[in-house]
Amino acid sequence: MQTVSRSIRLSARRALPTAVLTRKNHTQNSPQQTQQPEPSIRTTSFGYKTVPEESKESLVKNVFDSVASSYDLMNDASSLGVHRLWKDTFVSGLKPGRKGAVRCIDVAGGTGDIALRILDHARENYADRESSVEVVDINAQMLKEGFRRFKKTMYHNTPQISFHEANAQALPEAQFTDNTYDLYTIAFGIRNCTSIPAVLKEAHRVLKPGGTFACLEFSKVNNPLLSSLYDQYSFSMIPLLGTILAGDRDSYQYLVESIRKFPSQPDFCKMIQEAGFATGEEHDGGAWTDLWGGIACVHKGVKV
Numbered sequence: 001m002q003t004v005s006r007s008i009r010l011s012a013r014r015a016l017p018t019a020v021l022t023r024k025n026h027t028q029n030s031p032q033q034t035q036q037p038e039p040s041i042r043t044t045s046f047g048y049k050t051v052p053e054e055s056k057e058s059l060v061k062n063v064f065d066s067v068a069s070s071y072d073l074m075n076d077a078s079s080l081g082v083h084r085l086w087k088d089t090f091v092s093g094l095k096p097g098r099k100g101a102v103r104c105i106d107v108a109g110g111t112g113d114i115a116l117r118i119l120d121h122a123r124e125n126y127a128d129r130e131s132s133v134e135v136v137d138i139n140a141q142m143l144k145e146g147f148r149r150f151k152k153t154m155y156h157n158t159p160q161i162s163f164h165e166a167n168a169q170a171l172p173e174a175q176f177t178d179n180t181y182d183l184y185t186i187a188f189g190i191r192n193c194t195s196i197p198a199v200l201k202e203a204h205r206v207l208k209p210g211g212t213f214a215c216l217e218f219s220k221v222n223n224p225l226l227s228s229l230y231d232q233y234s235f236s237m238i239p240l241l242g243t244i245l246a247g248d249r250d251s252y253q254y255l256v257e258s259i260r261k262f263p264s265q266p267d268f269c270k271m272i273q274e275a276g277f278a279t280g281e282e283h284d285g286g287a288w289t290d291l292w293g294g295i296a297c298v299h300k301g302v303k304v
């Protein structure tokens, strides 16, 4: 049965204040106590801003609450449709269904773009109607768009698709049990998470031994000319399109900035290895495959 596993919340949580990054030490006047260094609050990036770690999740949630209804349109407009090609390449490279039905989890799955491609690929290429995808996202609005979209497909109301509201960094263990999935996918999602190692640790936990971790994400462009053209395009056009099509410049400014803060291909590869995955050799065509000169990139690892 198709499910949305938690009730969908309609209101965005308010973002926490981002300005206060250190706490005052209020014990300094006490004669009994030696002065301690000021305990600092752990911080992380939210685009180009530095924010307390604890507030990033709600800030990201606000972004996707705001963009959910225009997300698919904006994706097409801002990438001139290229995100579809990247997603096609990503999924066809995984060959879901080739060796029989697979149980997949698509994390930060949003409106279900990857899930739909996985199920279509398995059915069209291998006549597989047994493979299934559990779409997981922290944002109920994005899931709601995905659920609505799947209603128009043959997968609706079948065991092949389900939607679940959960945090990639802490998947509820009772629901997402250890050693369960053959394939874990995450597309354009991991850079929005506060702790990449926590996401990778969870991916490793829920995959079966021999299962595949696959990530599609914006990455580092190595060619200086392409990099400069890409920067000019993304920092001027994407926030502008966000204003025109979605009435929301700030969210799209964040999305562009968050891309630039994401680790380089070799650094992200190391993180995947440190989480316990085996990868190919550390170069393009090995552990990762650059798409369009590194604008996007596919990383894969196998749980050993």
Ligand SMILES: C[S@@+](CC[C@H](N)C(=O)[O-])C[C@H]1O[C@@H](n2cnc3c(N)ncnc32)[C@H](O)[C@@H]1O
Pocket (backbone or CB within 6 Å): 060, 061, 064, 107, 108, 109, 110, 111, 112, 113, 114, 136, 137, 138, 139, 142, 166, 167, 168, 169, 186, 187, 188, 189, 190, 192, 193, 194
């Ligand atoms: C850019 S969208 C990508 C959606 C979809 N995978 C795609 O490729 O079209 C990023 C998604 O990540 C989700 N997300 C952000 N932080 C998350 C977290 N900690 N856990 C789960 N999902 C998260 C957002 O809600 C959003 O739906």
